Amino acid sequence: MALSEQEILAGIGKIINEITGIPASEVTPEKSFVDDLDIDSLSMVEIAVAAQDEFGVEIPDDQLKHLKTVKDVINFIQN
Amino acid sequence: MKISQGAPGAKILAFGHYQPSKVVTNDDLSATMETSDEWIQSRVGIKERRIAPDNESEIDLAVQAGGKALAASGLSASDIDLVIVATCTLEAQIPNAAGRVATRLGIDAPGAFDVNTACSGFCYALAVANDAIRAGSATNVLVVGTEKLSQWIDWTDRSTAVIFADGAGAAVVGPSETPGIGPVVWGSAGDKFDAIIIKDRDSFLHQEGQTVFRWATTALHPVAKEICERAGVDPADLAAFVPHQANLRIIESIARRLGADKAVVAKDIVLAGNTSAASIPLALSRMIERGEVQSGGLALLLGFGAGLTYAGQVIEIP
Numbered sequence: 090m091a092l093s094e095q096e097i098l099a100g101i102g103k104i105i106n107e108i109t110g111i112p113a114s115e116v117t118p119e120k121s122f123v124d125d126l127d128i129d130s131l132s133m134v135e136i137a138v139a140a141q142d143e144f145g146v147e148i149p150d151d152q153l154k155h156l157k158t159v160k161d162v163i164n165f166i167q168n
Numbered sequence: 169m170k171i172s173q174g175a176p177g178a179k180i181l182a183f184g185h186y187q188p189s190k191v192v193t194n195d196d197l198s199a200t201m202e203t204s205d206e207w208i209q210s211r212v213g214i215k216e217r218r219i220a221p222d223n224e225s226e227i228d229l230a231v232q233a234g235g236k237a238l239a240a241s242g243l244s245a246s247d248i249d250l251v252i253v254a255t256c257t258l259e260a261q262i263p264n265a266a267g268r269v270a271t272r273l274g275i276d277a278p279g280a281f282d283v284n285t286a287c288s289g290f291c292y293a294l295a296v297a298n299d300a301i302r303a304g305s306a307t308n309v310l311v312v313g314t315e316k317l318s319q320w321i322d323w324t325d326r327s328t329a330v331i332f333a334d335g336a337g338a339a340v341v342g343p344s345e346t347p348g349i350g351p352v353v354w355g356s357a358g359d360k361f362d363a364i365i366i367k368d369r370d371s372f373l374h375q376e377g378q379t380v381f382r383w384a385t386t387a388l389h390p391v392a393k394e395i396c397e398r399a400g401v402d403p404a405d406l407a408a409f410v411p412h413q414a415n416l417r418i419i420e421s422i423a424r425r426l427g428a429d430k431a432v433v434a435k436d437i438v439l440a441g442n443t444s445a446a447s448i449p450l451a452l453s454r455m456i457e458r459g460e461v462q463s464g465g466l467a468l469l470l471g472f473g474a475g476l477t478y479a480g481q482v483i484e485i486p
Contacts, residue, residue, distance in 0.1 A: 131211060131417055134382045150378045 094118075097144065097163045104139040108132055118160040130154075140166065172304030178297070178341055179348020180486045181243065181308075183453035184236025185337040186229055187440065188220035194330070203326045213416020217333035217441025219318045226257055226336075227265055230314035231272045233336035233449070238273060241340035243308055245274040248340070250306035252297060253282045254289025254313045254445035256474065257320055269312060279306065286364065287412045287473025288354075289313055289445030290337070291480050294469070295352035297341040298481075312338040313445035322372035331415075332373065333441025337449025350399030353391055354479035357383065364474035384418045384472060389425035391478055392470050396426075399482035406431040407465025407485065408455065412472050413437035413447035428468065432460050444473060452485075461485050 092100075102113030109132055122128040128136070133156075137148040146166045148156070156162050193216045194205035208214055220229060230253055238245065253265040266280035283293045290313035297309035317332035341349070363379045366372065392411075396403050409431040411419050416437055423433045436451035443450055448469050455461050463485055470480035 129211060130378060131381050131415075134378050135385065135421075138382060138386055150376075150382065153378070 091167065092144070094163055094167070097166050098159070100143050101140065101159060101162060104136055104143060108135045108139065116159055118158070118163060120159050121157055122159070123157070174302040174304035175343030176302075177344040177347035177349070178301040179344040180483055181340045181342045182237050182240035182486050183337065183339050183449055183456060184233050184238070184240055185335070185450045185453035186232035186236065187218040187335045187450070188224055188229070190219050190221060191216050192219050197330055201324060201326045201329065203330055208330045211417075212331055213419075213435070213437055214330065214441050215438050218335055220316050220334040225259065226255055226314045226316040227268050227272070229316065229334065229336035229446075230255075230265060230269045230312045230338070233314065233338040234269055234273055234310055234312045237338035237340050238310065241342070243340060243342070246276065247308045248275045248278055248310050250279040250297070250300055250309040251275060252293040252309060252311050254285070254293040254311070255282060255315055256284050256286040256289065256444060257315045257317050258282075259316075259319060265314065270310075273310075275310070285471075285473070285475060285477040285479070287414060287442075287444045287447065288471030288475070288477045288479045290448045291352065291469050291471035292354060292477075294339065294341070294349065294483075295354065295479060295481060298349040298352075301341060301343050307343065309341045310338065311341060312336060313447070313449050315444040315446045317373065317442075317444060320366055320373045325372065327377060328373055328375055331375075331442045333443050335440055335443040335446045335450050337446050337451075337453050339449055348484040350395070350401070350482035352479055352481045353395045353398055354477070355391070356478070357387070357476040360476045363476060380476075381415065381418065383476060384414065385421045388470065388472055388478060389422045391480065392422055392426045392468060395468060395470065395480045395482060401466055401482050403428040403468070404430060405466065406468050406482075408432045408434065408452070408461045408467035410434040410448050410452045410455070410467055411470040413440065413451055414442055414473070422470070426468075431468070445471075456485065
């Protein structure tokens, strides 16, 4: 069964907290990784790798650079 | 046909290192390109690096480091019968570095060859030295990692200019009754050949940073654990972990997953930059010099880089 947006958001919030220390509560769909959460390109790679373990969806580097917001990642994992 | 008889084991007798005298800080680089001290420290972990002048070659760096290792080993030049130089930044392809380094050090007519596996080169060369001594192909081996990356860098390309640097490190390896160098674990990922590449003789070094970072933070901690298993050493008993000094975040990521809780983790990149094949012996030699690690302790060496290639082994610190 496909995960809901809320379930994926909770999972991403937990991953971002573990990698960057940013509180999961600050990870909301409209937030931009670079502009709002101050997450750099290397941390994005770590998040992508952790997301693959968590959700079983590979996010290759050439796709990763197009994922600007938390919502973009949720959509990528759902689709 | 007869076959050769080697020594029961081999061990590292001494390390030596050399860095060019010119320090280049992050602020120096920020003055000529769009970057900053904060950006470099947070992404790569480097505060400053050493860059060799035009009149100091990668051979000069190797001779300095090799000479120091030889002096510290207690052996004389005539005791060395094999010289292996790990490098990927020679100014020209022919001749190799090892013969010239040997001659400059007064080592007479040794076997002499270079190894090019880029940043993993020292660990490959050390494994070959170990095997040569145990097989009876050599008695004492000088292994040098030397790089002058600055001559292959586009100094307007901030993605590489802030990372790479110059330096050399060396080890003298000799026979031993007990093993001082554990089994090597080596391998490659040639499908990622273009992740770190100099395309032709007119090109500069290019690196796909995210690709390398992803590979290094996912593929290498299992290799580190396998090296310990092959040597029969619990990571918790390691005195030092000396990975290739590629990026502080890669170093910390692998160290965290390795579980080497008592080990001093080499973070020489902060003041030395990424010196490719030189980084592991350079880092460990400096740790020994500062008294951060003790003789007899076990260190895990782990090289990785262009190819992509990797290699590593557990060694007893001289």
